[in-house]
Amino acid sequence: MAGDDAIKNHAAERRLFVIRTVVACGLLTLLIGLLFARIYYLQVYKHGYYETRSQDNRMRMAVVPPVRGLIFDRDGQLLANNRPAYQLEIVPEQVKGTVRQTIDRLGRIVDISDADRERFFSRLNQTPSFRGTPIKLSLTQAEVARFEVNREQFPGVDIRAGLTRHYPLGKYAAHIVGYVGGITERDLSNVDKKRYRGSSHIGKSGVELAYESALHGYPGSRVVETNASGRALRQLDETPAKAGDSLILTLDSGLQKAAYNALGDKDGAVVALDPQNGGVLALVSKPGYNPDLFVDGISHANYAKLISDPHKPLYNRALQGQYPPGSTIKPVMAIGALETGVIDPDKKVWCPGYITLPGSDHHYRDWKRSGQGWINLTQAIERSSDVYFYKLGMKLGIDDIHRYGSMFGLGHKTGIDLPRENAGIMPSREWKRGNRGQPWYPGETLITVIGQGYTTSTPLQLASMVSEIAERGHAYRPHVLKATKNPQSGEVTPYKPEALPPIQLKDERHWNTVINAMRGVIDNPHGTAHHYVGMNLKYPIAGKSGSAQVAGLPQNEVAPDLASIPYKLREHALFIAFAPIEHPKIAVAVLVEHGGGGSSVAGPIAREVIDHYLDQQSQNDSRQADNASASPSQQDS
Missing domain, CATH: 3.40.710.10 (DD-peptidase/beta-lactamase superfamily)
Structure with a gap:
């Protein structure tokens, strides 16, 4: 053992240890400095940028539904056009609690019918949870105002501006022009679902049904930045939708x-x-x-009245x-x-x-x-x-x-x-x-x-x-x-x-x-x-x-x-x-x-x-x- 101690160079070992310690401390100091520099960069220098990305913000792909084609008579008179409307949508994955609870609470400030609920749940299984599904197709100005006041209570629920169908000739041309209505699960089983992403209406009768493929168009998309409640903050990118063809009829x-x-x-x-x-x-x-009754979902009372009418107004005698x-x-x-x-x-x-x-x-x-x-x-x-x-x-x-x-x-x-x-x-x-x-x-x-x-x-x-x-x-x-x-x-x-x-x-x-x-x-x-x-x-x-x-x-x-x-x-x-x-x-x-x-x-x-x-x-x-x-x-x- 004495021989081993005699050949050790303790001074060299201490010198090596000191050098290693200094290097390690230097590297540690450098890393800590870089960390603080990064923290300073993120927290101070880029504070304004990342503030908008905080609170669980995320990028979201939103579908842009196509504008439905117009219908004209032989002389250019409108038979079916589009009017501005507000639509209430729910994004299921952003909802707090269950979707049914959210709808029940919404029903206290917005009139949501049984038909609205039925249509919503029939489409819910056909739509990814990160996309909005319409619960009410056309809001009144009063309903829009009530929702805006209570918006913070409904994460995952938003209002989307859109268009709704209108038939200027009303009863005169109802049986030939037809009408559109809310898309159901049965409707989706007969069409290309990709074309109907984000759409809420589909042709149900008459020309609207016969030429649905031409009238509907193709959806687009946009990338939007949203906050924690799902509300859009800004648009980052967009692929425009392709509007449906307009139809000119032989009708006078x-x-x-x-x-x-x-x-x-x-x-x-x-x-x-x-x-x-x-x-x-x-x-x-x-x-x-009146075909306008069917566009946003006809009430049970109005439908029962039409069905029970002995003159059968829904029956196309021609x-x-x-x-x-x-x-x-x-x-x-x-x-x-x-x-x-x-x-x-x-x-x-x-x-x-x-x-x-x-x-x-x-x-x-x-x-x-x-x-x-x-x-x-x-x-x-x-x-x-x-x-x-x-x-x-x-x-x-x-x-x-x-x-x-x-x-x-x-x-x-x-x-x-x-x-x-x-x-x-x-x-x-x-x-x-x-x-x-x-x-x-x-x-x-x-x-x-x-x-x-x-x-x-x-x-x-x-x-x-x-x-x-x-x-x-x-x-x-x-x-x-x-x-x-x-x-x-x-x-x-x-x-x-x-x-x-x-x-x-x-x-x-x-x-x-x-x-x-x-x-x-x-x-x-x-x-x-x-x-x-x-x-x-x-x-x-x-x-x-x-x-x-x-x-x-x-x-x-x-x-x-x-x-x-x-x-x-x-x-x-x-x-x-x-x-x-x-x-x-x-x-x-x-x-x-x-x-x-x-x-x-x-x-x-x-x-x-x-x-x-x-x-x-x-x-x-x-x-x-x-x-x-x-x-x-x-x-x-």
Whole structure:
């Protein structure tokens, strides 16, 4: 051991220890200095910057919902626009306590309905917890003020300025324009969820539903700095949203109002088409309703009132109503009989007021109980003889009745670019066997050929049918869209009308035979509509009346006066027409529920609609002519 101590250099070890200690202390002092310098930098030099980042501040990605496209009529009048509104949102992850507790407390200062709650929770599972979910879509100024006063009590809740939908024409165009409503879980299951981030509304009916994809647009985003309660402090970055396309419809707002008002206090439908391209000029279902009620969530009271209304204002009679077409289909049946050669149009047939089938004593009666006498095809259409068409139907047979009715669109959807259209029924042997499990009986042929029995159609189908007659088999599929407009570029893209398969007759003269007879319905003093529609005409009109039975009469009972029949048992009144005859500009179908006579009730409505449209067209043509003639003089001056 003594030898080991002898070789140690204690002085060198002490010197090394001192050096290491000094170096360690120096490094420690340097590190402490750097730490204090950093603290000084953060706490003093950068105090102003980091103060705004304090108190649990964070960056948040906010979705920018797109502006919904506008809807215009053919002349540029707004049918659906956007108005400023305030929306109340909840960001779940920033809420103190539970979301339900927050909503309950909010309900003490803001009116939150059961519908608002249901919509909120249906969307809550579809939205990330760091994004806002709307609890109330449109706040009043008073509600905004109350919330602002109490804002500090509701972390995670904020007001967002946005837009809400408004429908200037209200009840007049509710069934065609439709409405938007709050997005539900069911809605989100049918769309691309990414496109609906931050959005609160979606199309629910009419054009709003049919063209939802074009109207909605694409969302954008922005990065915002928020405080501990989630309130935005400043915007750091933004990707702008892409607004939805605006739509220009074929609808004529003035004609739409005129048609609605022409129905007066009666329930019914009016459809007016442009035969030259299939554009819908008017599509009325009365009574209407206020679509603005649905935008921000209709109250239970208001919805119950609409649902319980016996006049069914939510029911779109023009597209969904399926009514017996009555005598309005006689021109089509006449074309079928002429084409198959089962009748001679000039040969007169005796009409005693009824007919019977062999082996039966049941009387199939004419609407005119005393009979029409000797009449040919033209007179049968003008006077709407049922007996003539009973006999025609017996010769034509149910197979050809079905074939020609289907050829003109009966029993099939028109394919209009609106949702929830019904097809109606053009019965056949196969249809009855498949739907009723029964064979076809001869008596059913008789009532089918005059548009009764199982036969049903929508007013839109009848308008399309008369358009095909007006254009002699060369018509277009009905449509409401005229063009789309890109809001960014302003580019307008016209809608291309779709031509229907042409109806080519073996003898084109058959068109003239039927159309001239339809003109006689109005022009001929013996025509059923002459005294109601044909007086003081400015242009030739072709038309056909119809009355659809709701309830039959016993065999020997005389038809009672309309006033003595209970309302629900009265016949539906129908009328189809087009004008002018040579170059048709408008084709109309009118239905008046339980209105009685087609000529006396529905006919004047059709005349009023046609007059309004053609008078307006004439004025427009005159203005254009005046402008054209004024141009040279203006250039000279």
